Amino acid sequence: AQSVTQPDIHITVSEGASLELRCNYSYGATPYLFWYVQSPGQGLQLLLKYFSGDTLVQGIKGFEAEFKRSQSSFNLRKPSVHWSDAAEYFCGGAGNKLTFGGGTRVLVKP
Amino acid sequence: DTAVSQTPKYLVTQMGNDKSIKCEQNLGHDTMYWYKQDSKKFLKIMFSYNNKELIINETVPNRFSPKSPDKAHLNLHINSLELGDSAVYFCASSPRGGDYGYTFGSGTRLTVV
Structure with a gap:
């Protein structure tokens, strides 16, 4: 079955520190992969997407993600976190439909 | 110029009632979706509708009935509301089959009391 897994339910990081959120996928072929962010009380905003080509993808708000076929992973990174990055992050994979992981809540300490 | 707009934003209703949520997109996308986000954020x-045609129907109780009068609109009608229907419902749209990512509305928080 097609699925996306986010192993970390929540992560706490200090402001200015780096952030990495993990995402693993299980699809028959390489799916289209996405990262979305949901701020409290808001909808989902697309951060970045991967279809093919360069395995390091740049997104908005200073985020990037790296596709690693050998590890079936698509981890999201940010070199220096700002307090406004506190939110819920969802990894998604699309075969015939977009399926999300369970989300990772990011808390930012001052 | 909201790309995907849902109304209402909040909906509080009693068990057994019937309610509708409306969604409209002005992106010219062919495909529209309804997602449910539960209290644990799943x-x-x-x-999913493509050009007014239902293409995905997950295991959802038949009390939920989507309707797409045209490809820019996808409404969700819920009959005989139950406590377990309380959730945030998101509408989304995408070009073609979703290969290029989905654009989400801001959600409708439904509370059944």
């Missing part, structure tokens, strides 16, 4: 697709 997002699960419910329905």
Whole structure:
């Protein structure tokens, strides 16, 4: 079955520190992969997407993600976190439909 | 110039009532979706319409009935509301089959009391 897994339910990081959120996928072929962010009380905003080509993808708000076929992973990174990055992050994979992981809540300490 | 707009934003209703949520997109996308986000933040697709035709219907109780009068609109009608229907419902749209990412509305928080 097609699925996306986010192993970390929540992560706490200090402001200015780096952030990495993990995402693993299980699809028959390489799916289209996405990262979305949901701020409290808001909808989902697309951060970045991967279809093919360069395995390091740049997104908005200073985020990037790296596709690693050998590890079936698509981890999201940010070199220096700002307090406004506190939110819920969802990894998604699309075969015939977009399926999300369970989300990772990011808390930012001052 | 909201790309995907849902109304209402909040909906509080009693068990047994019937309610509707409306969604409109002005992006010219062909495909629209309904997602349900439960209290633990899990997002699960419910329905998908492509050019007014139902193409995905997950295991959703038949009390939920989507309707797409045209490709820019996808409404969700819920009959005989139950406590377990309380959730945030998101509408989304995408060009073609979703290969290029989905654009989400801001959600409708439904509370059944």
